Amino acid sequence: MTGKRKTIKDIAKESGFSLSTVSLVLNNHPRISQATRDKVMSVVKKYNFCPNSAARGLASKSSRTISLVVPNLTRVFSDIYLGEIISGIYERAASQGFKVLLDIATAQFIKSQEYLKLLASRRADGMLFIASDIHADYLSAFEDSPYKFVLVNHLFPGKKLNYVSVDYAASARLAAEHLLGLGHRRIGLIAGTNTHTGLQFRDEFLRVSQTWPAGAAEVAWVDGGEEWSQRGGYAATAKLAAKMGDLTAIMAANDRMAIGAMRWLADNRREVPEDVSVMGVDDIQLAAYVNPGLSTIRHDLYQVGIESCNRILQLIRGEIAECSDLLPTSLVVRGSTARAPAKG
Amino acid sequence: MTGKRKTIKDIAKESGFSLSTVSLVLNNHPRISQATRDKVMSVVKKYNFCPNSAARGLASKSSRTISLVVPNLTRVFSDIYLGEIISGIYERAASQGFKVLLDIATAQFIKSQEYLKLLASRRADGMLFIASDIHADYLSAFEDSPYKFVLVNHLFPGKKLNYVSVDYAASARLAAEHLLGLGHRRIGLIAGTNTHTGLQFRDEFLRVSQTWPAGAAEVAWVDGGEEWSQRGGYAATAKLAAKMGDLTAIMAANDRMAIGAMRWLADNRREVPEDVSVMGVDDIQLAAYVNPGLSTIRHDLYQVGIESCNRILQLIRGEIAECSDLLPTSLVVRGSTARAPAKG
DNA sequence: GGGGTTGATTTTACCGGTAAAACAACAAAC
DNA sequence: GTTTGTTGTTTTACCGGTAAAATCAACCCC
Numbered sequence: 001m002t003g004k005r006k007t008i009k010d011i012a013k014e015s016g017f018s019l020s021t022v023s024l025v026l027n028n029h030p031r032i033s034q035a036t037r038d039k040v041m042s043v044v045k046k047y048n049f050c051p052n053s054a055a056r057g058l059a060s061k062s063s064r065t066i067s068l069v070v071p072n073l074t075r076v077f078s079d080i081y082l083g084e085i086i087s088g089i090y091e092r093a094a095s096q097g098f099k100v101l102l103d104i105a106t107a108q109f110i111k112s113q114e115y116l117k118l119l120a121s122r123r124a125d126g127m128l129f130i131a132s133d134i135h136a137d138y139l140s141a142f143e144d145s146p147y148k149f150v151l152v153n154h155l156f157p158g159k160k161l162n163y164v165s166v167d168y169a170a171s172a173r174l175a176a177e178h179l180l181g182l183g184h185r186r187i188g189l190i191a192g193t194n195t196h197t198g199l200q201f202r203d204e205f206l207r208v209s210q211t212w213p214a215g216a217a218e219v220a221w222v223d224g225g226e227e228w229s230q231r232g233g234y235a236a237t238a239k240l241a242a243k244m245g246d247l248t249a250i251m252a253a254n255d256r257m258a259i260g261a262m263r264w265l266a267d268n269r270r271e272v273p274e275d276v277s278v279m280g281v282d283d284i285q286l287a288a289y290v291n292p293g294l295s296t297i298r299h300d301l302y303q304v305g306i307e308s309c310n311r312i313l314q315l316i317r318g319e320i321a322e323c324s325d326l327l328p329t330s331l332v333v334r335g336s337t338a339r340a341p342a343k344g
Numbered sequence: 345m346t347g348k349r350k351t352i353k354d355i356a357k358e359s360g361f362s363l364s365t366v367s368l369v370l371n372n373h374p375r376i377s378q379a380t381r382d383k384v385m386s387v388v389k390k391y392n393f394c395p396n397s398a399a400r401g402l403a404s405k406s407s408r409t410i411s412l413v414v415p416n417l418t419r420v421f422s423d424i425y426l427g428e429i430i431s432g433i434y435e436r437a438a439s440q441g442f443k444v445l446l447d448i449a450t451a452q453f454i455k456s457q458e459y460l461k462l463l464a465s466r467r468a469d470g471m472l473f474i475a476s477d478i479h480a481d482y483l484s485a486f487e488d489s490p491y492k493f494v495l496v497n498h499l500f501p502g503k504k505l506n507y508v509s510v511d512y513a514a515s516a517r518l519a520a521e522h523l524l525g526l527g528h529r530r531i532g533l534i535a536g537t538n539t540h541t542g543l544q545f546r547d548e549f550l551r552v553s554q555t556w557p558a559g560a561a562e563v564a565w566v567d568g569g570e571e572w573s574q575r576g577g578y579a580a581t582a583k584l585a586a587k588m589g590d591l592t593a594i595m596a597a598n599d600r601m602a603i604g605a606m607r608w609l610a611d612n613r614r615e616v617p618e619d620v621s622v623m624g625v626d627d628i629q630l631a632a633y634v635n636p637g638l639s640t641i642r643h644d645l646y647q648v649g650i651e652s653c654n655r656i657l658q659l660i661r662g663e664i665a666e667c668s669d670l671l672p673t674s675l676v677v678r679g680s681t682a683r684a685p686a687k688g
Numbered sequence: 689g690g691g692g693t694t695g696a697t698t699t700t701a702c703c704g705g706t707a708a709a710a711c712a713a714c715a716a717a718c
Numbered sequence: 719g720t721t722t723g724t725t726g727t728t729t730t731a732c733c734g735g736t737a738a739a740a741t742c743a744a745c746c747c748c
Binding site for chain 1: 435
């Protein structure tokens with residue numbers, strides 16, 4: 001059973017070939033005859049041999065690993081958001097023979113510059129960074145660095161950092177056009193202001209609303225809180241109601257806040273969509289199940305994961321030098337939005 | 345800026361010490377004088393040197409990495425369950441200088457025996473496995489294997505597999521005692537039957553109910569579905585109502601199903617807790633926020649993560665040879681449970 | 689002042705692979 | 719019949735560290 005753990009040398013000896021022939025077989029090198037390949041593989045199978053990954057990494061100067069950094073919020077795992085992105089990343093990485101190293105952006109992680117050490121020590125060949133907020137200034141370390149780095153579903157205007165993100169400005173346009181097209185002219189916006197994408201969304205939504213050809217809309221906006229949660233949306237809606245009592249539509253920067261908004265409206269005897277239309281962003285599963293169904297902007301986060309991983313792999317392989325991808329979004333109309341009520 | 349990436353050899357040369365002195369410094373070996381340590385470190389700092397982890401792993405025969413395998417369900421990430429456990433694991437691993445390699449138990453992952461290759465190739469020193477279901481027979485490969493392996497919050501009766509889990513049987517007793525103590529004698533149980541812990545919970549709950557000194561209770565049970573979700577709980581409650589119309593309490597195997605049950609009851613004009621008491625398991629955040637607050641059994645999953653990681657590290661270091669830990673749980677009483685209504 | 693400790697540093701022997709270059713053998717080209 | 723190319727395999731030179739054993743220099747004790 002035990003006996004020394006086999007090495008490539010043992011396989012070479014037993015199969016009668018040289019060390020490097022075995023190595024070539026294991027790496028599926030094309031210039032190896034089928035006969036040799038079969039003989040070597042039979043010995044490999046016999047001992048269930050598995051090449052030592054540290055040795056491999058040392059010699060090949062590649063760990064075949066990408067580091068995935070997720071935000072520090074424990075509860076963020078409870079967001080479907082992460083699950084979809086991570087699934088996409090993992091799927092693509094696995095299909096290319098890459099492993100995924102998980103890290104959580106704790107204070108300690110940042111303070112000790114683990115994000116740099118990981119790459120400097122070649123423990124990972126590249127890094128994907130999910131959900132950095134506007135205060136993540138330490139990421140500047142990756143500007144013009146030799147390290148392979150991609151921001152996932154975020155971006156830093158002004159910093160030279162690669163990113164793959166859903167196009168939040170486009171989402172804002174789609175959403176604004178939908179609501180304005182339904183005749184809404186007094187709109188409450190629940191924004192997320194702790195990310196650049198959130199700010200982009202807010203600004204573009206405001207811009208489109210204020211320059212709408214058929215008549216500018218008035219938009220009152222409040223912050224939905226750091227967590228973008230249902231509770232945050234609930235509280236924000238109360239604030240909006242105080243600010244603009246006669247609003248006819250509420251636009252929330254994500255579905256969870258939108259659902260919180262619907263809850264507040266229900267608790268305060270306003271009908272959705274008869275009195276107030278409500279709209280979210282993301283198209284999480286729950287959006288289809290609330291009553292009425294939530295109109296929203298669909299963000300394909302699984303695809304964001306896939307693409308982010310594609311990009312970091314290309315960067316690692318040197319196939320590209322940089323990337324800044326914005327993925328398209330689409331409007332999903334359900335029951336929560338309707339024509340603005342006639343002025344009463 | 346660029347120039348060759350520095351190696352330990354460069355540091356040795358520049359600091360005037362030998363190769364291995366530098367190595368000893370970097371590994372905080374006690375038998376190095378402070379003066380030497382300082383000199384070496386100043387050079388290390390100067391170049392921001394970081395030892396190559398592959399070389400280190402090769403020479404030390406340790407990757408200082410643990411593999412974390414999570415279930416294949418995309419939506420499982422939306423369960424607070426995972427977030428807490430992973431946070432605990434990560435925290436402990438990081439504090440011990442270990443990295444966490446993430447894997448998803450996809451069909452491909454299992455079929456290709458990645459779980460074995462990971463350890464055979466020494467890419468990871470040990471493996472933590474979260475949320476295996478009753479069909480995970482392939483885990484038998486770890487029985488009597490030299491590989492370090494721990495099941496997290498699950499167990500396999502009959503298989504010799506290390507585990508760290510919350511004590512589901514104890515939870516069942518706490519829950520049953522609470523409901524029986526409140527006088528409930530006709531109880532509906534929404535069980536989870538696709539995990540061994542779920543089965544343990546069901547069986548123990550039934551046993552206690554049927555042998556209650558003050559008078560046995562009748563328990564009707566239905567399966568809550570593979571996902572243990574709110575929707576599953578909703579559907580299960582409908583089935584229970586058909587099966588035992590006059591039940592006075594519903595026990596769900598987790599909070600999400602319990603919340604689904606409450607929703608069904610609300611939709612069907614039964615008051616909680618006046619007509620029917622409802623109880624869950626886990627004590628997720630949401631449990632405190634539903635109305636009425638959900639009585640439940642608290643499972644400290646962060647602690648499960650911490651302990652699991654502790655154990656796998658001890659196994660790796662050879663400090664222990666096996667483990668089978670059951671962590672305590674506690675009763676949390678909120679508004680969803682009350683005395684059974686007088687027979688009407 | 690020789691022998692035993694102890695502390696600090698260096699020697700030495702790997703760890704287990706990869707990949708570029710070299711080589712052999714045979715086929716096709718001129 | 720040498721030259722040039724191909725294909726398949728081996729040689730060789732590392733990759734960048736660790737750790738056990740060896741060395742060296744004080745220090746201590748009788």
